[in-house]
Amino acid sequence: MTCREFWAARPELDADVRLLEHTRECAPCAVRLEQQRALGLGLRRVARQGMELQAPAALEQRVVEAFRLHAQTPPEARRTRRERLRWPVPVAAAMLLVAMLVGWRHLPRPLPPVPNAVTAASADLDADFIPLPYAGEAASTDDAHLIRVEMPRSALVTLGVPVAEDDTEEFVEAEVLLGMGGAPEAVRILQ
């Protein structure tokens, strides 16, 4: 038996008399096995000392108090309390989802790049687009981008676009002409 075969049998874990033949022939393995046995004895001492370890008495008092509180609470009340804790999570998630959907609906939606549309819009700028009051010079057709948005009529008022005063909360669909730096230059109401 080689040293490798000897240790592969894990002689320190399960004593097998057949393995001891090797230790009679191999002094280093005999020494090592003795060390392993000493370690095993030391571990048993640690285990014996550890057996005296107990959780502090104060812990028993705390958990027994917790048990009493739990036992005194009617099952229905416990269920209600759990449900009170459980419900807010899915409800909050649902509300967040609804808010995201509503917000998404009103987000500016970039149109697919349609150079012809931009060119056409630019060509009809005087006719259809209303220049925004604070906008600089109108963008050149090469630099312009057109986006379609839904916005409240009241927002159009703040942009300086003349709209009827009734139904200012109503949403209208509009196209915004963006300049080179992404700044809105002009707006065209679609509906």
Next chain:
Amino acid sequence: MPEAVPILESDHELLRRMRAGDEQAFVTLYRRLQGPIYRFAWQMTGGAAVAEDVAQEVFLALIRDDCGYDESRGALAAYLFGIARKLVLRHLDRNRGATEDIDADSTSRRSLTAGPDPVAALLHNEAVDGLRRAVVSLPKRYREVVVLCDLEELDYTQAAQLLGCPIGTVRSRLHRARGLLLEKLQPKRGSAKDGAAKELGAWNPARSVV
């Protein structure tokens, strides 16, 4: 007429009574199971405060209606050990390095040894304090098997069930853990060519790959 010896109630019976609101059943269960759970956490972390927290969390989990224990799937003690193990591992992950630094720190390594031949000293004196610290400084997968098999004296089958691994893995980890412990307990002798390595020849089982 001799007094009747009370029959020891099973954990399952105590649990059923406890769930019906019997405080004495809970106290009996607590007193029966707190020791091994507290010791396991203490030996894994080396800290009494952590062990107390772990034991508390385990029994608070048992109190809850939705603790999730299913009698048909195994012993209550094993289930609670499983909770304790998860809590301990979570603690060790959060405090990664706090114990394993002992391995890297040569000063701490020296403090694990207690004389010219600390391994031999284990046979003759109470030099087990260094050994306990050496156990805590083991990587956690090796520490677990030493704590369960050597310190809590579970057999390999029980340890394998708790750890969710084959018995062969428990044995190989234990073999490797014992080798690591011997390395930690050996006094440093300068180079690897010195001391034990030279003494033991080319084959050093503590360094075998398992």
